[in-house]
Amino acid sequence: MNSMLLYFIKSAISMALFYGVYRVFMEKETNHTLNRFYLVGTIILSLVLPVLPLEKLFIIESYQMPLLFISGEQGIASAAIEISNTSGAGLSISGIFLARIIYLGGIGILALTLIAQMVRLFFIRRAGKERYGQLTVISVVKNILPFSILNRVFISQETREDPKLNTILDHEHAHFRLMHFIDLFLLEFITIFQWFNPIVWLYVRSLKEIHEYQADAVVLQGGEGTGTYQALLVNQLTGTEVFRLSSAFSKSLTKKRMIMMTKIKSGKSAWMKALIAMPVLAILLIAYAANSPAGIAGEGDYIVKGKVVEAETGDPLPGVSIIWQGTTSGTVSDMDGTFVLKVNDKDAVVVYSFVGFTTAKTTGEGEYTVKMDTKVYEVNTDYNPGKEKAELANEESPEKEPIKTSEPEEVFYVVEDMPKFQGMNPDACIAYVQENLEYPQKARNKGIEGKVYVSFVIDTKGKVTKAEVKRSVDPLLNKAALKAVNSMPAWTPGKQRGKAVQVQIMVPVEFKLSATDESKLHTNELK
Known part of the structure; x- marks a missing residue:
């Protein structure tokens, strides 16, 4: 699923659950400060939760092996990749593309209307200006509802003549002192980018109601009578709204607002009701962690599969590390080189790495044949008659038994900190093996050459154990x-989550006849 769409779905679910708690348990309470910070806090939390790395807080084990974290593309080279699934030619408009156009169009419309309101406010005809405490009161010619932006209050000339003007200004001053403008700017920004989400609009409506409840409470606490104040609100209902980022004096006049003025202040039980949101938060944390792209390996909506082969020979490569770049999700190729990896991103970049081969990558879902090129190591394999006797003796000697250890049975293929050979990456061991490789004279004489694949385990102390041939030549x-x-x-042992663990590695060991050997073999054949 598209990552942006998944984010919007998760944030909408979070908002719906948190807002549901508010509507059912908190809306009728008169602890307006608590309700205000609950709404602001939960809408911010709903936007942040889907992008938090929750898989690091909730370790969710799966049946697949722990995998390596790929942090970048350094060292990744191009490889020959054949894509078996192809799309037809021609231009088509996908549903996702159309949805993006509609989404951006909605953002553009809301942004333009906001800019238009700001321009209209800037050019509105003004009849005068005066100070009222911290406020700047601006009289305008047009018949408008009294409203405030920051410390500026806009009123009509008719309102300026009202004997209750000071009460209106006290109401607007309460908005400024309680810094309601911060909430309005925040909600406006969220609304523009999530205009399609109905829960966002419900948040805006409820938060503006709370702002009015708080301002009303300040005015009534100042000694204004409830009845006369309600009558004043009714008298100010006529007029037009100029700017949506403002706190209007009587815009939100509802039956609930009238009732809220006469209700007894809520006690400590209101705080207990707010705690009902904690189980909701816990459920969301666990759910989002389990469905994170870096959460449970093997869960996703798109399939990347295929076969990894050696570019030179076409032989399948077993044990290749196949990682979804930027996550801990991945797998390894089977003995026949095949693999299947599920990802949550249609355009996921998958990295293929194997000791002794150039790293490759693919982009997007589909079925691939990944051809990996062999890295070249210069090795001196010239014929040395003096070694023949010693080599024959070595061939007759019994094979060295793997060192028995008391390490745990679990063996990792790829870990967060891979084992290092002499302070370098695992690739460095290839050069060591080739340099210390003794080419059996009998094999030289018979013209036997090829590539032997050997797997071995680096235990928790860095020792090479359990070496065995996975693909034989002779x-x-x-x-x-x-x-x-x-x-x-x-070696320096590998580590997973800071703990030394056993790691299995597979390397190709190449036996290649020198020109001298081939010449002698050809001469012997002629004889």
């Missing part, structure tokens, strides 16, 4: 490859 070459691998010095 028993002679197998023994030589195992001997070279087992001769490696200790």
